[in-house]
Amino acid sequence: MELVSMQGLQAKGKVWLVGAGPGDVELLTLKAYRILKQADVVLYDALVSQDILDLIPPQVEKIAVGKRAGKHSAPQDEINQLLVTKAFTRKNVVRLKGGDPFIFGRGGEELQTLVGAGIAFEVVPGITAASGTSAYAGIPLTHRDYAQGVTFITGHCQLACRPMDWQGYANPNNTLVVYMGILNANMIRDGLIDAGRSADTPVAIVSNATTSSQQRFIGKLGELAQLAADPALQMPALMIIGEVVELADSLNWFAPVTAQQKTAQQKTDLDTVAKAL
Numbered sequence: 001m002e003l004v005s006m007q008g009l010q011a012k013g014k015v016w017l018v019g020a021g022p023g024d025v026e027l028l029t030l031k032a033y034r035i036l037k038q039a040d041v042v043l044y045d046a047l048v049s050q051d052i053l054d055l056i057p058p059q060v061e062k063i064a065v066g067k068r069a070g071k072h073s074a075p076q077d078e079i080n081q082l083l084v085t086k087a088f089t090r091k092n093v094v095r096l097k098g099g100d101p102f103i104f105g106r107g108g109e110e111l112q113t114l115v116g117a118g119i120a121f122e123v124v125p126g127i128t129a130a131s132g133t134s135a136y137a138g139i140p141l142t143h144r145d146y147a148q149g150v151t152f153i154t155g156h157c158q159l160a161c162r163p164m165d166w167q168g169y170a171n172p173n174n175t176l177v178v179y180m181g182i183l184n185a186n187m188i189r190d191g192l193i194d195a196g197r198s199a200d201t202p203v204a205i206v207s208n209a210t211t212s213s214q215q216r217f218i219g220k221l222g223e224l225a226q227l228a229a230d231p232a233l234q235m236p237a238l239m240i241i242g243e244v245v246e247l248a249d250s251l252n253w254f255a256p257v258t259a260q261q262k263t264a265q266q267k268t269d270l271d272t273v274a275k276a277l
Helices: 032-037 075-089 107-117 129-137 182-195 222-226 244-249 259-276
Strands: 014-019 041-044 061-064 093-097 120-124 147-154 175-179 204-206 215-220 237-241
Touching: 014 032, 014 075, 014 107, 041 075, 061 244, 075 093, 075 107, 075 147, 093 107, 107 120, 129 147, 129 175, 129 204, 129 222, 129 237, 182 237, 204 222, 204 244, 222 237, 237 244
Parallel strands: 014 093, 014 120, 041 061, 041 093, 147 175
Antiparallel strands: 175 237, 204 215, 204 237
16 A cells, blocks of 8 residues: 655644553553643554543544454554544644554554654653563563573464574573464464473463453463463463463462452542643
């Protein structure tokens, strides 16, 4: 799709590329909260939680452009075109993405489009899913006694179409975090085991992380496909593979509260933030 810009016209607005974090509204940064309150239009992804969407003022135009495996979503070039079009017609355009927009969020691609169209932008980073999920699941991504490094990879549907460095990912002194890997759990299991990672390596799949619906599915690498096929598993979900998962039970601190309790506390906290801003 060829991008259509408005030749001879100056873009009226600016685009804010904002990371919404992993789901818990209280993990949204103060800057992201302020930008949302000043928005004229918000283009948001499917992974942005409803609690965060509820912060957007009712008069703001909201456009769902989410991407989710196996479900209908807006093509990337259509999203790019929307960003350009809105920037020429609105003052404050917010592109709201789950997690951090620069970690498997295509944020860089969208900014390249804005650069080509001569549109001003700013980036507001967010807590990425790996960091938020591991913290709320009681799994430190690095630990001097368990893992001296961590690697983030994406395991989406194109995994079978491109070479993967399974040998590098199988390092027993490294934690591997897999975004969007549930549909390819058997391929990830086989790739790592064939590269030498033990089938007994601890693994965790965490769904709806940092929210009141969070669930943990813990087992061994050899059981990864079975864990991913559990009927109780809901999307979005993230895989953590490595010895650090052994700490999940002893460091598990997060007790999801009821929706009513959370709503009441969040309203109090956000009112306080709003007054401070």
